[in-house]
Amino acid sequence: MFDTERWAVLAPLLQAATAGRDLLDDTIRRLTPAAVARAVADEIKDIKADVRLDLRFDGKITSHLTTGAEVVIALDLADAVRGLYGTDERPWPSLAVRTPEGEVDPANPGAWFRARTGIGPAVDAVLSALRPGSEDLGSLAVAFGSDKWGDLHWYTQHYERHFARLRTEPVRVLEIGIGGYDDPDRGGGSLRMWQRFFRRGLVHGLDTTAKNVTGPRLMAIQGDQSDAEFLDRLGRELGPFDVIVDDGSHLNEHVQISFHALFPHVRSGGLYVVEDLQTAYWPNWGGHPEAGHGTSMGMLKSFVDGLNRAEVGDPRGGGSYLERNISGISFHHNIAFVEKGLNEEEGGPAFLRTLC
Ligand SMILES: C[S@@+](CC[C@H](N)C(=O)[O-])C[C@H]1O[C@@H](n2cnc3c(N)ncnc32)[C@H](O)[C@@H]1O
Known part of the structure; x- marks a missing residue:
């Protein structure tokens, strides 16, 4: 009568997010990395940003948000879970952001910088959503x-x-x-x-x-x-x-x-x-x-x-x-x-x- 299966992934994941890294990794393996990556992606799916989010676990990557985007945020899945559902302020040790190099016109190098307008706010929007603060x-x-x-x-x-x-x-x-x-x-x-x-x-x-x-x-x-x-x-x-x-x-x-x-x-x-x-x-x-x-x-x-x-x-x-x-x-x-x-x-x- 009630959708008790709905929390089958989230309930143990929310518990494990504050545990040690080994226990969190074991939990992700048990729940399957694909299901955990879907839960993470679901939390940020309303973010409007031309950014791809790559979540890595045990050497495999799943891509989310704008999958064809040139700007790529790469993060270990466990880091993403800890940012979303954890309680400490630890940095994301696995974070890497790849941005497009683009062409530089030696006569007008300022154009290279202007072309990058918007990258910072877009990346920040995704990372902020992955680490929610304590709003009033x-x-x-x-x-x-x-x-x-x-x-x-x-x-x-x-x-x-x-x-x-x-x-x-x-x-x-x-x-x-x-x-x-x-x-x-x-x-x-x-x-x-x-x-x-x-x-x-x-x-x-x-x-x-x-x-x-x-x-x-x-x-x-x-x-x-x-x-x-x-x-x-x-x-x-x-x-x-x-x-x-x-x-x-x-x-x-x-x-x-x-x-x-x-x-x-x-x-x-x-x-x-x-x-x-x-x-x-x-x-x-x-x-x-x-x-x-x-x-x-x-x-x-x-x-x-x-x-x-x-x-x-x-x-x-x-x-x-x-x-x-x-x-x-x-x-x-x-x-x-x-x-x-x-x-x-x-x-x-x-x-x-x-x-x-
Ligand atoms: C004041 S609104 C709730 C507002 C909401 N909690 C909020 O803060 O945004 C009251 C709601 O209670 C629902 N309601 C009225 N009688 C009810 C009942 N017997 N059982 C369950 N819900 C009922 C109404 O349909 C209505 O949507």
Whole structure:
């Protein structure tokens, strides 16, 4: 039902990119150099540059981008993988760039230099794409057309803070709500934003509409966030996820169904984020001005008491699944971050409870 084969090459490659060179080479051999070279080429296929990229591995070369171009960037495949998905700032020891010699007119040598105009920017465009930097998430939201910053919402500042420790990890991300509503060709802004932000991330989007949103590390899934059975299957087949973001219908009932179905599929140390919590206060969306029991905010508020259950009982015995596995909650305007982790800290000493 889900395209679980989609990540067969990428998932192990993203892991191996930060390993030692021998392990990375072994992984490339196991996945096949041709498949790995395709994954690398897929990351930079939108670069418009009259440049050929030659990727070398075990003495064999595959050519990519503009295969007939005179300007050639040659790189070991493992170096390219490390540049794209690695985390260190090591140079590319195998990098070589061949440019056309051209004819030099001794009477007008300046013409030789002028003829080379554009080579530098073209080579730089390819090499920059092969070593993505750490762009600001707000700028990425605006660039890719998500409303998480710059218009309507101001969420990316909070995401930056809470996701900082995950940014360079090989994370699995799921966002409910791809955007563009019933238009298959619209939306995908935030998925593209996450794909860039998490350079080692595999990004999944869920929407009721089948979406034509593609990317080297993107998967669009059609389904309904109010279908708990479907969500559980999705979690079992494509999870566990390090990050889940609910930016779907924002109906209070849906938010709660999704949370209960998907939170078990968040990895320990991961985060479940709920956006647009203003609807918890709006009756037309299933909310209430007090945002109590039955609303999405009411559900999240109840987790706060769960965090401190050791003060009224035994932290190691009993307690619901959520009480035992939510280790932190952060609230900001209209957005909450729920942290998954063991909640088994001891309560205060018994004598203190009766002291006052
Ligand atoms: C606000 S948009 C998402 C915007 C996107 N996350 C972004 O930041 O660019 C909400 C999306 O949720 C989808 N949606 C609405 N109800 C849904 C449901 N029950 N299950 C899944 N997706 C739903 C809509 O089709 C719409 O595309």
